[in-house]
Amino acid sequence: MRIAVEHLTWGVPGKTIVQDVSLQVSDGETVGLIGPNGSGKSSLLRCIAGLRTLTAGAVRYDGVDIAAWPARERARKLAFVEQTADTDSDLRVADVVMLGRTAHRSRWRGPDAADHEIVAEALGRLDLGGLADRPWKQLSGGERQRTHLARALAQRTSGLLLDEPTNHLDVRHQLDLMELAGRTPQTVVVALHDLALAARYCDRLVLMHRGTVVADGPAEEVLTAPLLREVFDVDAEIGRDSLGHLAVGYR
Numbered sequence: 731m732r733i734a735v736e737h738l739t740w741g742v743p744g745k746t747i748v749q750d751v752s753l754q755v756s757d758g759e760t761v762g763l764i765g766p767n768g769s770g771k772s773s774l775l776r777c778i779a780g781l782r783t784l785t786a787g788a789v790r791y792d793g794v795d796i797a798a799w800p801a802r803e804r805a806r807k808l809a810f811v812e813q814t815a816d817t818d819s820d821l822r823v824a825d826v827v828m829l830g831r832t833a834h835r836s837r838w839r840g841p842d843a844a845d846h847e848i849v850a851e852a853l854g855r856l857d858l859g860g861l862a863d864r865p866w867k868q869l870s871g872g873e874r875q876r877t878h879l880a881r882a883l884a885q886r887t888s889g890l891l892l893d894e895p896t897n898h899l900d901v902r903h904q905l906d907l908m909e910l911a912g913r914t915p916q917t918v919v920v921a922l923h924d925l926a927l928a929a930r931y932c933d934r935l936v937l938m939h940r941g942t943v944v945a946d947g948p949a950e951e952v953l954t955a956p957l958l959r960e961v962f963d964v965d966a967e968i969g970r971d972s973l974g975h976l977a978v979g980y981r
């Protein structure tokens with residue numbers, strides 16, 4: 731699925747939070763959204779997910795403006811894992827993941843064998859097979875995060891928006907998750923704070939600052955010392971680690 735963001739502006743009364751952002755994401759591409767705290771990454775993701783009424787501009791999935799789409803139709807196209815995704819209930823892990831199937835079923839039909847198969851597969855991909863029957867409330871932060879990611883996979887959408895998906899995960903699960911985000915045939919936009927992880931797994935990086943896009947391109951072009959100084963106010967040194975991956979050091 732292609733995602734097009736055209737001159738998007740959004741804000742609250744008295745404050746513009748995302749200003750005139752344009753962004754094209756090709757089918758199957760993984761784009762990393764980076765930028766300091768408060769630069770507008772989560773707000774932009776919510777606008778792309780169709781959860782905000784835009785002040786100006788448009789979001790299109792495969793060329794179609796989503797402004798008038800009902801939530802159910804958007805949920806069939808695009809799954810969104812928010813940073814503070816929570817589930818306030820007594821559900822088991824497998825039940826939470828089954829919520830990802832909701833948009834694909836009529837309201838009067840319960841889950842069928844195909845739904846259970848898709849949920850089992852999503853649990854397996856996030857290394858949650860052993861936790862399927864555990865109550866959600868008993869999970870650790872990282873396990874909850876992986877459960878929400880499994881729910882998003884179970885949605886079987888062609889687009890995936892992830893807001894800081896690695897922030898509670900241990901190193902192994904961070905790498906697994908980013909490998910999955912980088913390799914899936916889905917179109918992915920992922921907000922990340924770890925610049926090296928973003929550089930390694932994303933096809934392209936988009937750098938936000940004060941609600942606007944200040945750089946958009948391959949990691950080598952976006953992660954430069956002058957840009958990082960301007961946007962993050964840090965003295966950075968960009969190099970390669972012994973494995974050949976882009977590495978960012980700070981003075």
Ligand SMILES: Nc1ncnc2c1ncn2[C@@H]1O[C@H](COP(=O)(O)OP(=O)(O)OP(=O)(O)O)[C@@H](O)[C@H]1O
Pocket residue numbers: 742747765766767768769770771772773774
């Ligand atoms: N509904 C809202 N009402 C008022 N201000 C808001 C609202 N949503 C976001 N903001 C403000 O807009 C700015 C951008 O917030 P946003 O969460 O999009 O940033 P972010 O880049 O995702 O930050 P972080 O890296 O800390 O998650 C912040 O200053 C935030 O306080």
